[in-house]
Amino acid sequence: MGIGATAGVAAAGGIALGAQAADGSSGGSSGASGSLVFDPDAYTKLTKTITDADGADHSVTYHFWKAITYVANPVDETYQSLIVSAPVEIDGSTVDPANAPILLANSIGGYLPASVADATEVGGGGSAMGGGAAPSGAPGSTTSAAPNANGNTNATGGATSSNQLLALAAGYVVIEPGARGRTLKNSAGEYYGTAPAAIVDLKAAVRYIKANKGVIPGDVERIVSAGTSAGGALSTLLGASGDSPLYVKYLKELGAADASDAVFAVGAWCPITDLEHADGAYEWNWGTNALATGKQVDQSVSKDLKGQFAEYQAGLRLRGLAGFGPLTARNYDDYLVEQYLQPSATAYLAALSDSDRETYLASNTFITWSGGKATFTWADFLTHVGARKKDTPAFDAFDLSAGENNEFGAGTTASRHFTAYGAKNDSTGLSSRRVAADIPAKLNLMNPMYHLVEKVNDRRSKHWWIRLGTNDSDTSHVISANLAARLDNLGDDVDHLYYWDQGHGANTDPGDFITWIAEVTGYRKGKKRS
Known part of the structure; x- marks a missing residue:
């Protein structure tokens, strides 16, 4: 990992969000509310030693732009801002990042808020609870540890930033967006970061980048979105729903730039997605496994949910990779x-x-x-x-205790059911045993499979890097396999594999991901794309 970051002299221009320039003086705004124009001169020059995937150290000098608000009418600038890092010198050789791919690395975990407001260097983003994900054992946690935007988890709880650092050392531009998350409340007790806030914010960030083509460093037509867990789900959703009209009204409310929000490629590690079908997929996968306490989950509930999965899977009409044929609940184990x-x-x-x-x-x-x-x-x-990680139902909990229940909260209501089965079996004493009227539309806004199956989006990404640990019981192995199968069936380029004996948030081949970016974008350091 990188060590030894040193600040250079701040360039002309200021720093957004009231931060100070490197020399301690107070700067003007490089991305203030109401202005969606990127200031190319408002950077700080930094140098960092980065260790590549082969263990070799590289001295990287880069220009760093502190938090820039990416919408004209932000709800909360603390989260609706991004940071930019662009390499200008690697191991003593000058590099021009103008035509380099852009790695858009979010640090969202657990559908929690992520902020880069205080970041002072590349890899400086994180969630409100730290590390880009809910810590193990936290209420509503959807992760086993604390993976960051890159899919890396340190067993002691600290997260690395290898994708960002490796990308920078490869000559790529790294942009890290913050986004609102499910736990944010205003003074009136109203939740303003629940669905679809996070995906709307990421789309707004992409629009800001594309609106500043030729001014912001990097090739804005070669944006590669990356994320882990919920961040992986949102990265997938960003790739699947590019330029979908479903989000326009939300983007207009924020004053997002008038530009495309489609991205070129997607990197997703253990994506927690397809939430309305995730309970069934989870029980199909882990239904016979006991919890860590040794307790067996309610097998009648597990059986019900397995039946729902079988029906859903049949309706997808997916064909497996490598000529496997139709994927059904009966043969999915053989396929996996x-x-x-x-x-x-x-x-x-x-x-x-x-x-x-x-x-x-x-x-x-x-x-x-x-x-x-x-x-x-x-x-x-x-x-x-x-042992399986989650009780049943894993995502739409009967007692509304899952983080995903909070993700679909609204107004002053912290958590809501988002499946008919969860609502019908509610154990909290709700008067209505039905999902709220706005839930179906919000599910469509949050599920990449909607944009790949029901409303196939031609503006989607066509290149996909998907990874999952074989020991990851935070989700079902079916979720990413279905995603990969659907993308493959649509003719997209899919690189999908599982890490043996690895858990949630693993990323054991970050160097390969960086190489893959160069391959799919056609990038050669210092040269324009043909």
């Missing part, structure tokens, strides 16, 4: 094992030394290792993973 899990275990084992592989196989006898390939059954895989 053949397409993702066995290849993941094979890659992991093949990379080990002979002695380490022998030790691993001795401790995991469910795996048969023959001819350089790993084979096992779905049932044995579930036993290997062990």
